[in-house]
Amino acid sequence: MRLGIDVGGTHTDAVIVDQAKGVIAKYKVKTLKEDLLGTIIHSLKEITANQDISKITNVNLSTTLSTNAIVENRLEETALFLSSGPGIDPENFAIGNNTYIINGSIDHRGSEVLGLDSIQLKKSLKECADKNIKVFAAATKFSTRNNKHELTIKEAAIPFCDYITMGHEISGLLSFPRRAATAYYNSAVWRIYNNFINSVIDAMANIGIKAPLNILKADGGTMPLEISRRVPVESILSGPAASIMGIIALCNIKEDSVILDIGGTTTDIAIFAAGSPLVNREGAALEGTPTLVRSLENRSIGIGGDSAIKIENGKVVTGPERFGPCMADGGNMPCLIDALNFKKIIQYNNRDASERGIIELAKKNKFKADHLADAAINFAAERINAEIEKMLFELNSKPVYTIHDMIHAEKIIPKKIYIIGGPAKALADVLSGDIEILVPEDYDVANAIGAALARTTFETELFCDTGKGKMIIPNINVEKNVTRQYNLDEAISDAKTFTREYLRKHGIDINLDELTITEATNFRMINDFYSAGNDIRVKCQMKPNVVMYLHK
Amino acid sequence: MLKAKNKLGLIFFPAYDWAISPTHPEREERLLYTQDQLKEEGIFDVEGIVELKPDIATDIDVMRTHFCFPDVESVTTQSHLISAGGAIRAARAVLDGEVSSAFALVRPPGHHSMKCVHGNRGFCNINNEAIMIEYIRENYNIRRIAIVDTDCHHGDGTQDIYWHDPDVLFISLHQDGRTLYPGTGHLRENGGPGAKGRTINIPLPPHTSEEGFLYVIDEMVLPILEDFKPDLIVNSAGQDNHYTDPITNMNFTAKGYAMLNDKLKPHIAVLEGGYSIQGALPYVNLGIVLAMAGIDYSHVKEPDYDIRYHPQDEEITAYIKKLKKEVLNNYFSPMPDYMRASPGEFTVRHKNIYYDTDGIHENQKEQIKTCKNCRGLLVIESSSSVNPPSAGIEIPVDGCSKCKKEGYALMEKMWKSREFVTIQMTDRVDKRYFRYSQY
Ligand SMILES: [Zn+2]
Numbered sequence: 001m002r003l004g005i006d007v008g009g010t011h012t013d014a015v016i017v018d019q020a021k022g023v024i025a026k027y028k029v030k031t032l033k034e035d036l037l038g039t040i041i042h043s044l045k046e047i048t049a050n051q052d053i054s055k056i057t058n059v060n061l062s063t064t065l066s067t068n069a070i071v072e073n074r075l076e077e078t079a080l081f082l083s084s085g086p087g088i089d090p091e092n093f094a095i096g097n098n099t100y101i102i103n104g105s106i107d108h109r110g111s112e113v114l115g116l117d118s119i120q121l122k123k124s125l126k127e128c129a130d131k132n133i134k135v136f137a138a139a140t141k142f143s144t145r146n147n148k149h150e151l152t153i154k155e156a157a158i159p160f161c162d163y164i165t166m167g168h169e170i171s172g173l174l175s176f177p178r179r180a181a182t183a184y185y186n187s188a189v190w191r192i193y194n195n196f197i198n199s200v201i202d203a204m205a206n207i208g209i210k211a212p213l214n215i216l217k218a219d220g221g222t223m224p225l226e227i228s229r230r231v232p233v234e235s236i237l238s239g240p241a242a243s244i245m246g247i248i249a250l251c252n253i254k255e256d257s258v259i260l261d262i263g264g265t266t267t268d269i270a271i272f273a274a275g276s277p278l279v280n281r282e283g284a285a286l287e288g289t290p291t292l293v294r295s296l297e298n299r300s301i302g303i304g305g306d307s308a309i310k311i312e313n314g315k316v317v318t319g320p321e322r323f324g325p326c327m328a329d330g331g332n333m334p335c336l337i338d339a340l341n342f343k344k345i346i347q348y349n350n351r352d353a354s355e356r357g358i359i360e361l362a363k364k365n366k367f368k369a370d371h372l373a374d375a376a377i378n379f380a381a382e383r384i385n386a387e388i389e390k391m392l393f394e395l396n397s398k399p400v401y402t403i404h405d406m407i408h409a410e411k412i413i414p415k416k417i418y419i420i421g422g423p424a425k426a427l428a429d430v431l432s433g434d435i436e437i438l439v440p441e442d443y444d445v446a447n448a449i450g451a452a453l454a455r456t457t458f459e460t461e462l463f464c465d466t467g468k469g470k471m472i473i474p475n476i477n478v479e480k481n482v483t484r485q486y487n488l489d490e491a492i493s494d495a496k497t498f499t500r501e502y503l504r505k506h507g508i509d510i511n512l513d514e515l516t517i518t519e520a521t522n523f524r525m526i527n528d529f530y531s532a533g534n535d536i537r538v539k540c541q542m543k544p545n546v547v548m549y550l551h552k
Numbered sequence: 553m554l555k556a557k558n559k560l561g562l563i564f565f566p567a568y569d570w571a572i573s574p575t576h577p578e579r580e581e582r583l584l585y586t587q588d589q590l591k592e593e594g595i596f597d598v599e600g601i602v603e604l605k606p607d608i609a610t611d612i613d614v615m616r617t618h619f620c621f622p623d624v625e626s627v628t629t630q631s632h633l634i635s636a637g638g639a640i641r642a643a644r645a646v647l648d649g650e651v652s653s654a655f656a657l658v659r660p661p662g663h664h665s666m667k668c669v670h671g672n673r674g675f676c677n678i679n680n681e682a683i684m685i686e687y688i689r690e691n692y693n694i695r696r697i698a699i700v701d702t703d704c705h706h707g708d709g710t711q712d713i714y715w716h717d718p719d720v721l722f723i724s725l726h727q728d729g730r731t732l733y734p735g736t737g738h739l740r741e742n743g744g745p746g747a748k749g750r751t752i753n754i755p756l757p758p759h760t761s762e763e764g765f766l767y768v769i770d771e772m773v774l775p776i777l778e779d780f781k782p783d784l785i786v787n788s789a790g791q792d793n794h795y796t797d798p799i800t801n802m803n804f805t806a807k808g809y810a811m812l813n814d815k816l817k818p819h820i821a822v823l824e825g826g827y828s829i830q831g832a833l834p835y836v837n838l839g840i841v842l843a844m845a846g847i848d849y850s851h852v853k854e855p856d857y858d859i860r861y862h863p864q865d866e867e868i869t870a871y872i873k874k875l876k877k878e879v880l881n882n883y884f885s886p887m888p889d890y891m892r893a894s895p896g897e898f899t900v901r902h903k904n905i906y907y908d909t910d911g912i913h914e915n916q917k918e919q920i921k922t923c924k925n926c927r928g929l930l931v932i933e934s935s936s937s938v939n940p941p942s943a944g945i946e947i948p949v950d951g952c953s954k955c956k957k958e959g960y961a962l963m964e965k966m967w968k969s970r971e972f973v974t975i976q977m978t979d980r981v982d983k984r985y986f987r988y989s990q991y
């Protein structure tokens with residue numbers, strides 16, 4: 001049995017999924033924003049109430065804790081050490097009030113151009129000590145090619161701090177600004193996250209759950225608890241991903257598809273290519289700041305069941321604002337749900353209130369009530385359709401870098417739209433078009449199902465310069481000497497083996513064939529017409545997937 | 553977050569699966585380190601910088617600019633069409649108002665490709681900038697365009713294509729042809745009979761440094777541009793003037809290139825040569841991108857700048873200063889062409905062209921009509937070591953009805969003579985591009 005909990009902004013959902021029987025328990029409760037821990041403990045108790053706790057093999061938790069801490073700026077005072085060498089002025093990437101720029105330079109091949117300025121570093125550390133700052137983050141340019149400077153900072157910093165994040169441990173991808181931001185946020189939520197997780201574990205022990213705890217990530221996968229303690233930033237934005245993973249479990253998605261998750265305030269849109277969710281190539285943006293946190297390709301627009309209906313310049317507009325619940329739920333402004341209620345597309349709570357609201361608003365603006373409701377619903381449907389079109393256009397015009405991909409890359413052309421969330425059924429009728437629209441069962445707890453059934457995801461990037469005789473996999477701290485003859489096949493094999501070993505060490509036992517090689521390149525390097533070795537790069541992924549399907 | 557002052561489009565197409573040959577400078581690896589540097593700098597996340605996917609140029613796009621023998625397919629690969637398409641995408645982005653300027657970081661390059669194409673010369677098959685410019689002139693209401701070629705090699709291909717065009721000003725800064733391929737680009741090469749002063753060559757001595765290049769821009773290029781008042785400025789952005797370039801002898805730098813672009817303010821830059829792929833390109837490209845986007849580039853510097861870069865010798869400075877007068881004269885008061893045919897007659901040029909990459913020899917007879925009503929019908933007869941006699945006829949952008957009629961009549965006559973295996977018609981007035989072919 002697997003237990004999944006998704007702590008969302010409004011609701012917390014929990015399910016228990018049995019390998020044979022499917023969903024055997026589900027529970028939904030309002031999230032107490034000021035007491036996430038209480039909400040989780042309460043949900044754990046409720047969902048396990050009449051169950052054989054000893055049969056639970058996994059507990060998977062998706063929580064907004066880190067996201068909220070960042071969005072609401074409840075972050076621990078964190079010192080960020082940057083070292084960049086030539087290029088864009090690193091001052092541009094300062095975050096928080098304690099960014100220290102240390103001289104030093106490593107070039108794009110990972111060669112040290114200028115050693116790290118130890119005097120500057122010492123002085124900065126002293127300043128941090130004076131300010132009583134206890135968590136640090138270090139990001140140096142091209143540290144994924146050579147982590148020497150980040151290691152130097154860490155060594156010097158250890159006596160001064162409780163924790164320091166090194167940028168190269170988060171991701172092997174290139175992007176100094178993203179590395180800096182991600183490392184900073186990681187350290188800034190480190191303590192609050194770890195304290196929280198400790199409480200969750202205590203609570204689980206009290207209830208008698210002995211199963212290991214895994215944490216959901218934005219890419220629709222989980223990470224083992226121990227890894228999450230070092231990279232808590234990976235737990236951000238896991239909610240939408242959990243829903244998407246739920247849809248995968250609930251529906252037999254095989255072709256290009258669109259997934260709509262319609263909530264109270266927003267609609268989340270995700271795209272599947274050939275049945276798999278698209279992963280964002282670079283990483284999620286958090287409050288407009290790009291990070292290296294891997295995430296599913298997913299977009300949110302301000303159309304939901306509680307989107308307010310207004311008249312602007314004689315036109316009926318739905319959303320993006322939400323001024324409270326819909327009138328059917330006791331609110332005092334007519335919303336999308338009320339229009340659907342009025343049109344008898346749905347039958348939801350207090351329908352009289354909905355009717356009253358729509359008629360009143362129509363009267364005030366000299367509209368026919370029927371016309372107003374239609375226009376409000378159409379507006380919402382059109383907004384969603386337009387956003388889907390825009391997203392597909394952008395995905396289909398993403399740059400590629402080989403002639404092969406220019407000529408052969410397939411376009412994403414959705415064949416189906418899957419809709420989940422409160423007003424799903426109602427909007428399914430309205431979202432017209434030639435595309436088949438499906439509303440899966442059990443969609444109301446798809447997020448918790450996704451959490452329960454998501455498997456581990458992980459990504460490593462191997463980089464090798466055979467001229468230098470060195471192979472590295474930065475985010476799992478692998479460094480190996482290789483011969484001039486080291487080739488792409490060996491690199492692929494190394495990437496897989498080292499990744500599996502690392503996951504094993506953290507209690508995740510996988511087969512090599514569960515790892516996918518998503519990129520593998522081998523460039524012959526030439527120096528003045530002579531061979532200078534090979535530049536080999538391999539990207540290895542444990543792709544997002546569910547451990548079992550629930551569709552019949 | 554970092555914000556670009558000027559909205560910039562980047563068309564980055566490194567063609568990681570294409571090379572002229574495994575150890576050729578124009579090989580898969582060439583833009584790899586540039587991409588590493590741009591990614592690591594976070595360039596693609598800067599607000600106001602957008603990365604755009606290249607178009608793929610069509611056969612028509614190529615025929616609008618070149619006479620291809622025996623046809624487009626035989627002298628291009630997909631990589632050439634994508635590279636040219638990258639330049640077209642850059643132009644579309646600027647002219648449709650998506651961005652205020654654009655930089656096409658594409659390969660292979662194109663500025664050694666001439667009007668007639670039999671194969672590859674100087675690593676180039678088709679001329680990316682020219683294909684882009686002709687696309688612009690056919691689809692947008694733009695006439696006057698200036699190309700400033702800052703590649704170390706003379707842009708002989710672009711010069712050849714626009715030799716007779718009074719609306720396109722071609723300025724090339726390059727290492728003196730007496731010391732480097734392709735050996736042309738002398739001061740006296742100054743434009744065809746109907747376009748005198750529209751080709752400006754500025755041959756610079758080996759080891760010209762930041763100071764010299766910026767002097768040329770300030771004292772020669774900018775005053776000429778100010779007078780010409782182009783609707784659009786295009787930079788043929790070769791990067792082989794860099795002090796680390798393996799096949800040239802200049803002494804330019806990344807910051808220098810950035811400053812040059814900052815002064816020139818091109819609407820569109822298209823990458824040309826540049827083969828110091830580790831030591832120069834990552835920094836030069838970064839510098840150009842920042843300069844075009846209006847972001848501070850003062851921290852851009854090569855790792856070995858302090859060791860290997862030397863300021864300019866006084867002798868070189870003096871030499872370049874002396875060039876100024878001649879260059880400005882070439883533009884402001886060019887010598888009239890005494891060889892020009894009288895109205896109704898053709899001015900004839902014979903040319904021998906060598907395609908170094910492919911080892912092809914071409915013989916050409918080029919004829920341009922002197923016409924009172926348009927810039928004149930262009931007829932080129934061309935044969936080469938790979939193609940029997942072939943011909944191209946071009947009715948120019950502003951072609952008059954008489955020239956047009958004469959062009960079509962000439963095509964029929966030449967075809968009936970059976971002297972040519974293929975004849976390409978480029979009718980810019982009616983936008984008709986086709987060929988007769990014995991193949
Ligand atoms: Zn060149």
Ligand SMILES: [Zn+2]
Binds near residue numbers: 923925926951955
């Ligand atoms: Zn004429």
